[in-house]
Amino acid sequence: MALTGHCLCGAVTYEFPNPPAMYGVCHCKNCQRQAGSAFSTLAGVPKAELKITGTPKLYRDGDTDSGNTVERYFCGDCGSPIYSAIPGQPDMAFLKTGTMDDTSGFAPMFHVWCSTRQDWVSLDDGVPQMEKQS
Template sequence: MPKIEGSCLCGQVTYSSSADEPAMMVVCHCPDCQRQSGSAYSTNVLVPTASIAFEGDNRRTYVMNGASGQPVTRNFCGNCGSPLSTEMPAFGDLAAVKAGTLQDSSWVKPSIQIWCNSAQPWGPVSDDMDEAPANPG
């Protein structure tokens, strides 16, 4: 398994975790993840919050209370806006690293999906959709 490390879109904020492997890999359908990701769900690699080191001055945080009533801290890049991780003290002091920001995310294999009560019907990609290798020609 590659090291758990990654960056935002513009590259100004990078992170790496000292954890050898994730505690859990989770697809989250909660309304907050939908809004923050701009997509139907977010795919997360959970590691201890304390195992993550950030670099770059442009990291910003957004704090709001989660369903537990405890604060949830979302880290993102203040320049390009990429969501990077969510710190969840109410959830075993784990942080959810946004899988799409990993340098190599090809190994990610979520084993559970949560907040299925708010899952969107357009979330799963249908096999019926047309496919283009990159931008449509």
């Protein structure tokens, strides 16, 4: 059964047929800023399998700790982040899982950029934590 999601206003919707290849949490400062929250929760989905309806706006985020330019796609009407893409994994889209209709399958496999994790966030889920992104 396809997994589905949409932005807050519904102008951008998406679906993909298979369970995500991975789930992870990013604690980088730029994800915090974009989400307006403590971290971003991500699901890696092959771009070839991701069907998007509507046209997300693209922000090319070049001021990153990794030095890579992260493509951040979001709804231009309501501002919901939809997905990110990074040059190191050009075939993957990293969906912001808060926009998924059913988040019950979310189980993080790693935390990245723990070096900028917010102080109040305690990670005791037994999942590997990386100071940066490998």
